[in-house]
Amino acid sequence: MRGSFDNSLNLTKLIIKRERLMTPLWIIMLVLFSVGIAVGMGDMFPAEARQALAETLNNPAMVAMMGPIFGADNFTIGAMYGTLMMLWIVMTVAVMNIFFIVRHTRADEERGRVEVIRSLPTGRIANLNAAVISAVAINAVLGLLTSFCLYIINVETIDLAGSLLSGAAVFASGLLFAAIAAVFSQLSASSRGAVGYSFLALGVFYMMRAAGDINAEILSLLSPLGLVQRSQFFIENNWLPTIVILIQAAAVFAIAYTLNAKRDLGQGILPARPGRSEASKMMRSQFGLSFRLVKNTLITWLIVMFLLGASYGSIMGDIDTFVSESEFYQALIGAVEGFSTAEMFTSMVNSIMALMAMIPLLIIALKLRSEEKEHRAEVVLSGVVPRINHLAGYAILAFIASLLLQLATALGLFLAIEAVLPGGTTLGFLLRANLVYLPALWVKIGIAILLTGLLPKITSVVWGYFAFSFFTVFLGRILNLPNWIANLSPFAFIPELPVDSINYAPLTVLTVIAVVLTAAGLVFYRKRDMDY
Amino acid sequence: MTKKIGSETVKINNLTKRFGSFTALNGVNLTITEGEVFGLIGPNGAGKTTTIRTLLGILQATSGNASVFGMDAWKDAVEIHKRIAYVPGDVNLWPNLTGGEVIDLFLGLRGKHEKIRRDKLLKAFDLDPTKKCRTYSKGNRQKVALIAAFASDADLFILDEPTSGLDPLMERIFQECVLEQKNKGKGVLLSSHILSEVERLCDRVGIIREGKIVETGTLDELRHLTRITMSIETERPITDIAQIAGIHDLMEDQGIVSFQVDADEMANVVSHIARFKVKKIESNPPKLEDLFMRHYDINGGA
Numbered sequence: 062m063r064g065s066f067d068n069s070l071n072l073t074k075l076i077i078k079r080e081r082l083m084t085p086l087w088i089i090m091l092v093l094f095s096v097g098i099a100v101g102m103g104d105m106f107p108a109e110a111r112q113a114l115a116e117t118l119n120n121p122a123m124v125a126m127m128g129p130i131f132g133a134d135n136f137t138i139g140a141m142y143g144t145l146m147m148l149w150i151v152m153t154v155a156v157m158n159i160f161f162i163v164r165h166t167r168a169d170e171e172r173g174r175v176e177v178i179r180s181l182p183t184g185r186i187a188n189l190n191a192a193v194i195s196a197v198a199i200n201a202v203l204g205l206l207t208s209f210c211l212y213i214i215n216v217e218t219i220d221l222a223g224s225l226l227s228g229a230a231v232f233a234s235g236l237l238f239a240a241i242a243a244v245f246s247q248l249s250a251s252s253r254g255a256v257g258y259s260f261l262a263l264g265v266f267y268m269m270r271a272a273g274d275i276n277a278e279i280l281s282l283l284s285p286l287g288l289v290q291r292s293q294f295f296i297e298n299n300w301l302p303t304i305v306i307l308i309q310a311a312a313v314f315a316i317a318y319t320l321n322a323k324r325d326l327g328q329g330i331l332p333a334r335p336g337r338s339e340a341s342k343m344m345r346s347q348f349g350l351s352f353r354l355v356k357n358t359l360i361t362w363l364i365v366m367f368l369l370g371a372s373y374g375s376i377m378g379d380i381d382t383f384v385s386e387s388e389f390y391q392a393l394i395g396a397v398e399g400f401s402t403a404e405m406f407t408s409m410v411n412s413i414m415a416l417m418a419m420i421p422l423l424i425i426a427l428k429l430r431s432e433e434k435e436h437r438a439e440v441v442l443s444g445v446v447p448r449i450n451h452l453a454g455y456a457i458l459a460f461i462a463s464l465l466l467q468l469a470t471a472l473g474l475f476l477a478i479e480a481v482l483p484g485g486t487t488l489g490f491l492l493r494a495n496l497v498y499l500p501a502l503w504v505k506i507g508i509a510i511l512l513t514g515l516l517p518k519i520t521s522v523v524w525g526y527f528a529f530s531f532f533t534v535f536l537g538r539i540l541n542l543p544n545w546i547a548n549l550s551p552f553a554f555i556p557e558l559p560v561d562s563i564n565y566a567p568l569t570v571l572t573v574i575a576v577v578l579t580a581a582g583l584v585f586y587r588k589r590d591m592d593y
Numbered sequence: 594m595t596k597k598i599g600s601e602t603v604k605i606n607n608l609t610k611r612f613g614s615f616t617a618l619n620g621v622n623l624t625i626t627e628g629e630v631f632g633l634i635g636p637n638g639a640g641k642t643t644t645i646r647t648l649l650g651i652l653q654a655t656s657g658n659a660s661v662f663g664m665d666a667w668k669d670a671v672e673i674h675k676r677i678a679y680v681p682g683d684v685n686l687w688p689n690l691t692g693g694e695v696i697d698l699f700l701g702l703r704g705k706h707e708k709i710r711r712d713k714l715l716k717a718f719d720l721d722p723t724k725k726c727r728t729y730s731k732g733n734r735q736k737v738a739l740i741a742a743f744a745s746d747a748d749l750f751i752l753d754e755p756t757s758g759l760d761p762l763m764e765r766i767f768q769e770c771v772l773e774q775k776n777k778g779k780g781v782l783l784s785s786h787i788l789s790e791v792e793r794l795c796d797r798v799g800i801i802r803e804g805k806i807v808e809t810g811t812l813d814e815l816r817h818l819t820r821i822t823m824s825i826e827t828e829r830p831i832t833d834i835a836q837i838a839g840i841h842d843l844m845e846d847q848g849i850v851s852f853q854v855d856a857d858e859m860a861n862v863v864s865h866i867a868r869f870k871v872k873k874i875e876s877n878p879p880k881l882e883d884l885f886m887r888h889y890d891i892n893g894g895a
């Protein structure tokens with residue numbers, strides 16, 4: 062077909078114009094995050110501590126989570142950075158690319174913005190091509206900045222060769238996930254579907270490498286996440302993974318282009334199933350509609366939490382063997398008398414799972430805001446239901462969801478632990494250990510509701526706060542953050558059972574804070590104008 | 594207005610389009626000649642938009658074919674698009690660009706920037722180009738697309754219910770724009786269900802229903818297919834009128850006879866009633882509306 066790419070450059074200019082704020086922000090945050098951690102590691106870990114950490118991390122559970130510990134016999138700062146951080150940096154870059162590509166291809170198409178563009182003398186693939194050109198440019202900037210900044214922080218073992226490879230790996234894997242998102246944008250007729258499938262792919266790649274890193278190397282090589290880790294940044298500096306990933310990206314892009322050239326505008330390749338012609342009884346109420354809108358998210362995440370809980374539970378058997386062999390691990394985790402190792406490990410898992418639960422909870426709590434931005438809330442608000450009920454409905458849904466999600470985790474953990482270590486724990490304990498996180502989750506929901514009511518333009522700030530909590534809880538375990546930083550997150554006040562015992566005072570305070578935030582959000586919401 | 598018989602700008606041949614198992618277009622045939630304003634009318638879901646999107650090459654025909662300027666609508670889309678301008682019924686724009694930026698983008702993608710026409714049209718349509726698209730109403734978004742279309746020097750304008758969000762004043766401006774293009778000899782394909790608009794603007798009309806063109810022709814030709822309503826008062830009572838072919842819905846009330854008559858039986862009827870000394874005669878020519886209703890009335894129509 063002639064002229065399939067016509068006007069790609071003009072459309073690229075359009076994308077860059079539209080992205081003038083969002084993408085620079087992403088890039089700056091990403092570079093600050095990845096380079097900041099490199100600086101922090103250098104300051105916080107003297108050589109012996111690093112060496113100890115390397116040995117500590119070298120157990121199946123941590124390997125499943127973080128990847129294989131390369132360079133453990135001489136765990137330099139560079140080796141530690143490459144081993145522990147590159148996976149997470151690549152995954153964050155993947156997320157950026159998925160959102161970017163879907164935003165400029167399927168989402169625009171779904172919203173009918175591509176229709177006039179396509180009626181002009183622009184090629185059939187031009188819109189996708191423009192998004193891809195922009196993605197190449199963005200990932201190149203990101204990669205170069207990463208290389209440059211890593212090099213200039215002047216940490217001895219973070220050398221030029223490794224910095225260059227790190228930047229190149231970021232560039233290549235960013236593009237691969239852009240390509241994957243581009244394919245799913247052709248397959249699925251909705252942007253939600255395209256983002257969902259892309260994240261599913263990311264999740265599957267993570268699980269593949271987790272399984273692969275424990276006992277089936279081939280799975281890790283098939284997963285780009287596992288592959289990229291085998292670059293052995295700042296140790297071997299192997300360029301092969303980056304080259305392979307670039308080739309994969311090119312191949313996947315080619316698939317996306319081919320699919321795009323063949324299909325109708327607005328259509329996906331996977332069939333969309335027809336909806337129901339009449340609203341079910343539930344849908345006819347305000348709350349019912351809200352429920353319907355978040356139902357799929359909630360169900361998906363309940364399954365995810367259950368499975369994640371179960372997969373953590375299932376490695377409990379290995380934990381015991383490992384702990385009996387490693388003094389370091391005994392020192393770190395088995396120090397409290399009277400508790401089984403499995404219970405100790407569980408307490409760490411619980412905090413990570415509570416953080417995971419925040420993702421669907423924030424999606425639900427911010428649902429009204431996203432509906433409002435799409436102008437859909439207007440129709441509902443023009444009905445007879447008082448406005449405040451609308452937001453209150455989502456708040457209630459989020460509170461109920463928090464309970465369900467924590468129950469799903471506890472149940473998944475319990476069933477898996479029962480399978481590998483019969484009698485190793487009790488359901489009652491796991492329930493208490495997980496439900497005790499609820500007040501912290503509620504505070505975050507409260508913040509989301511408050512922002513929806515008071516500062517709707519910046520509701521996404523709550524995601525930043527979530528990322529911060531994630532950082533303090535998850536990395537804090539490895540990096541030993543100062544207390545005052547950790548205490549900025551509500552999770553710091555949650556007792557980790559069974560090491561800590563339940564103290565109701567901070568839990569009550571958190572609950573009260575959550576209620577006040579939510580109530581304030583509702584009151585402000587009633588007073589404010591619609592805002593897009 | 595008499596038209597030179599030009600070449601065919603649009604030719605649709607037995608076009609069928611399925612979405613999965615649903616048949617949206619079922620053997621559409623349609624020809625539009627150069628310099629003609631063609632009205633495509635039909636109720637919601639009849640297949641107007643699907644026909645147009647296939648013509649634009651953004652949907653691929655399941656079978657049959659569509660060509661514009663003698664080129665294949667799917668394969669030569671880009672070439673064709675250099676000479677056509679399209680306004681969709683539902684215009685969606687980028688919330689963080691201004692109306693002016695979007696118009697310039699659309700014109701820029703054509704490669705020609707007609708600044709003078711653009712500014713004239715902005716004024717005529719009374720659109721503030723400095724506002725972000727997120728603040729525009731449906732009508733304003735439609736104006737953006739209309740301005741970008743009419744500021745171009747396209748040879749064929751494809752307009753899909755372009756006035757559904759405009760107020761009557763703006764609708765007038767729109768009609769003037771169409772007439773201006775028509776006078777320049779440009780072709781227009783206008784899909785609409787506002788019949789007065791179609792009556793005012795179009796040389797020929799096609800009626801589409803459930804994915805099939807059920808009628809095409811000039812307005813005059815179509816009127817022949819429909820019935821004229823007459824009411825007559827005569828000095829002597831009319832007899833035998835019910836026997837004349839083509840008379841329907843005959844009624845009599847205080848000496849006034851009213852009925853509908855098939856357009857092509859008119860001559861017979863007139864010569865028959867002349868014998869009874871006509872005092873008063875009223876006849877209402879068929880409106881497109883009646884024609885439309887005849888095809889769509891769920892109760893079976895007239």
Ligand SMILES: Nc1ncnc2c1ncn2[C@@H]1O[C@H](COP(=O)(O)OP(=O)(O)O)[C@@H](O)[C@H]1O
Nearest residue numbers: 612615617635636637638639640641642643644
């Ligand atoms: N992408 C699609 N998938 C399934 N059905 C469609 C799609 N687009 C249109 N249709 C169906 O095709 C029929 C014709 O639609 P359309 O051409 O939009 O009608 P009109 O423009 O005359 O109102 C409708 O029944 C519509 O529901």
Ligand SMILES: [Mg+2]
Nearest residue numbers: 641642682754
């Ligand atoms: Mg339509």
